[in-house]
Amino acid sequence: MDLSFGLEYENFRGQVRHFVEENREKQPKFRGPAKEENITWQRILIDNGYAARTIPKKYGGYGAKPDIIKSRIISEEFSRLQMNTGLTGQGIKMLVPILLQMGTEEQRLKFIRPTIQGELNWCQGYSEPGAGSDLASLNTRAELDGEDWVINGQKIWTSSAHIADWIFCLVRTEAEAPKHQGISFLLFKMDSPGIEIRPLIDMTMKPNFNEVFFTNVRVPKQQIVGQRGEGWSVANALLGFERGSLAPSAAALSRLNELIKLMHEETVNGDPLISKPQFRERLMKIQGRTMAMSYNDMRLISAQINNNQDTKLASMIVKLQSTELRHELEGLAIDVMGEIGLSFDDNPYLRGEGGWQYQYMYFLGLIIGGGTNQIQRNIISERGLGMPKEPKSKEK
Amino acid sequence: MEFGLSEEQLLLQDTIMQFLAEEFPLEKVRKISSGKYSDAMVWEGLTKLGIPGLLIPETQGGVGLGYLEAAIISECLGYNVTPTPFLTSSVMAVTVLKAAGNQELLLSQIAIGDQRVGIAFNEALGARADAGLTVANGVINGKSIFALDGNADHYLVADATFNLYLVSTQVLKRTKLATVDRTQSTCELVYKDSEAILISNDEKIFKEAINAGRVMQAADTLGAAQSMLEQSVAYSMQREQFNRVIASFQAVKHMCADMVANLEPCRAMVWYSGHALDALPDEKHLVACHTKAHLQEVGQLVSKQSTEIHGGMGFTDLLGLHYWFKRIGANRQLLGSPEMLREEAAKIQGFIA
Numbered sequence: 001m002d003l004s005f006g007l008e009y010e011n012f013r014g015q016v017r018h019f020v021e022e023n024r025e026k027q028p029k030f031r032g033p034a035k036e037e038n039i040t041w042q043r044i045l046i047d048n049g050y051a052a053r054t055i056p057k058k059y060g061g062y063g064a065k066p067d068i069i070k071s072r073i074i075s076e077e078f079s080r081l082q083m084n085t086g087l088t089g090q091g092i093k094m095l096v097p098i099l100l101q102m103g104t105e106e107q108r109l110k111f112i113r114p115t116i117q118g119e120l121n122w123c124q125g126y127s128e129p130g131a132g133s134d135l136a137s138l139n140t141r142a143e144l145d146g147e148d149w150v151i152n153g154q155k156i157w158t159s160s161a162h163i164a165d166w167i168f169c170l171v172r173t174e175a176e177a178p179k180h181q182g183i184s185f186l187l188f189k190m191d192s193p194g195i196e197i198r199p200l201i202d203m204t205m206k207p208n209f210n211e212v213f214f215t216n217v218r219v220p221k222q223q224i225v226g227q228r229g230e231g232w233s234v235a236n237a238l239l240g241f242e243r244g245s246l247a248p249s250a251a252a253l254s255r256l257n258e259l260i261k262l263m264h265e266e267t268v269n270g271d272p273l274i275s276k277p278q279f280r281e282r283l284m285k286i287q288g289r290t291m292a293m294s295y296n297d298m299r300l301i302s303a304q305i306n307n308n309q310d311t312k313l314a315s316m317i318v319k320l321q322s323t324e325l326r327h328e329l330e331g332l333a334i335d336v337m338g339e340i341g342l343s344f345d346d347n348p349y350l351r352g353e354g355g356w357q358y359q360y361m362y363f364l365g366l367i368i369g370g371g372t373n374q375i376q377r378n379i380i381s382e383r384g385l386g387m388p389k390e391p392k393s394k395e396k
Numbered sequence: 397m398e399f400g401l402s403e404e405q406l407l408l409q410d411t412i413m414q415f416l417a418e419e420f421p422l423e424k425v426r427k428i429s430s431g432k433y434s435d436a437m438v439w440e441g442l443t444k445l446g447i448p449g450l451l452i453p454e455t456q457g458g459v460g461l462g463y464l465e466a467a468i469i470s471e472c473l474g475y476n477v478t479p480t481p482f483l484t485s486s487v488m489a490v491t492v493l494k495a496a497g498n499q500e501l502l503l504s505q506i507a508i509g510d511q512r513v514g515i516a517f518n519e520a521l522g523a524r525a526d527a528g529l530t531v532a533n534g535v536i537n538g539k540s541i542f543a544l545d546g547n548a549d550h551y552l553v554a555d556a557t558f559n560l561y562l563v564s565t566q567v568l569k570r571t572k573l574a575t576v577d578r579t580q581s582t583c584e585l586v587y588k589d590s591e592a593i594l595i596s597n598d599e600k601i602f603k604e605a606i607n608a609g610r611v612m613q614a615a616d617t618l619g620a621a622q623s624m625l626e627q628s629v630a631y632s633m634q635r636e637q638f639n640r641v642i643a644s645f646q647a648v649k650h651m652c653a654d655m656v657a658n659l660e661p662c663r664a665m666v667w668y669s670g671h672a673l674d675a676l677p678d679e680k681h682l683v684a685c686h687t688k689a690h691l692q693e694v695g696q697l698v699s700k701q702s703t704e705i706h707g708g709m710g711f712t713d714l715l716g717l718h719y720w721f722k723r724i725g726a727n728r729q730l731l732g733s734p735e736m737l738r739e740e741a742a743k744i745q746g747f748i749a
Contacts, residue, residue, distance in 0.1 A: 001398060001399060001464060001668075002398040003397065004397065069397060275748070280739075280747060280748075283747075284686075284689075284738035284739075285689075285693075285738065288741075289690065291665065291683070291686055291690075292661040295664035295667070295668040296665075298664065298668075299399045299663075301397070305397060308400070309400045314661070314663070317660050320653075320657050321658070321661065374650070377649065377653035378649065380653040381649035381650070385629050385652055385653070387629065387632070387644070387649050388633075389644065390644055390645070
């Protein structure tokens, strides 16, 4: 065991810490796409190597060599002061990595720079009303007509479709092929004729996602990532990427510290809530679990750096465990506040800018999204423990 | 940065695992537990591998390794539900004797497996109504209950103010106490003007020992729970109902997934807390409390679900799965229950006035 990163990295940590402390006041308060202040902030982060860090310069990134330790240090130092880490969104988090891996040079040059700089917003067209956990049974069709794909069908749970400029979308192009081999991965503009967007209000009362309908939408045939029928493997590479990034342990530790602070500041009958043994016991339970997850993370990072231990199981369980943990952590904050914990919107008694209620619900969303936690349990038992698949019902 | 076991540590783990699997499978553990064989035969075997003196410096006849290695051994012992005095004699007593100084002779005897030292800390840890002891003028009177190791040659006895005394088995009356877990023996010690040698009057030394013991129990539970998980998967892959192996039912798969999802981060936690005892003095006590508390919660989940997956067989003595269930159960109660440990963790952080 050697937990030190060494002098070079400690110096690097010093630089990041300095940046974070110096620029704390400059960061925009709310995250979100397209707002001018967010775009300015994103530029600052990229220029300093704290966003788009390993994306090559020719695509608009900072162009650093991949270095897991440095990325980890940045994430730790930003989380420590709950600093805005720049634009997220599905274009940056998911499409850019896949274009780097599987896109053509032309696609990379065209899309990556405006995406990471916040000028091009994306949404992800995966789930359909009849294809949720069983995503590969998706039904939205694309048929070749001359130089264009013609798309008909419907997507659902499409986050940010109402503000997206483009969509990356899974469609069925090979009607006769087995279900996993008939899918292609297309990119197209959201203002194309034939697209209708209907917002879906989620339980946080925000229109975070949408239904999207396609009627004879025409897409130039070269706007495909990978080959015809390879869309499923493209999508799977992306899903793997998404799961790992849903609930990092550094963020959980930082929320835990906020919760401890809240329990010291918030009182009932004049006593701070940390003095109530019932709540303290729950806090300590959650602290123990958070510690276990953060050590698990350290192990995963070490395995990536040194490439000398099998951490298949340790990484497979992260999405399941960390989303449940965050949901409970945020829920404890609500419970300790009693009736004040119900505050929402413009309620003058709101604590933490409404973050506790919002995150409590948001993480319930993540327990469902990105592959439900029940699907995670299937994956863990089948691919991790070698247990057999449930016998399949006949394909329709 | 390297968060994991070194090649030497992995080799140590393999060696001990193989030795225990070959020499002391469940059939022998049963015989030791029922009193047919003595656990001294296990200790003899492990002495050849240097285990009793793992934490004792080489200059005093030991191996001179650290707590992370000791945690690895504990994990192996839990995995094989092996009855040994490793926790008491080789970890807790050695921690005290090393820190207190002037105990070279006893340490060298422990290192060669010649003497074993049991632990009677309950008076300091949480005195129960049936016990109670006083020490004056070099003699001890009263009673310890649930002292650990029913076959020790000496006991380290704590009084209510964390003083630690060494009392020889020859000058006390020992009665073994039956508990559900027959792989870890406990006893009642009655003192009557028994000679008690003051070893330490430093509360810090008591805390060092108790927290080292807690980490070892957490590691023991990690090993025992890992074995129960593996037994569950293996059993479910061969047991058939409704014309299919029960491992193909989601009800069973999801229980196994939950077990591993909870257990896998525990491995990193045990490694970290073993390392903390060796190298992170500022956080080691907090980490030890949380690690034992968390491992016992996960251990309880795994031991229950694993038994359920085995159906009626899981409930029988024939299969013997209950040896693991009870081992994990005993680890939960000894040296501080999860609730008490979490309270201690809160105290360490200043959350309790």
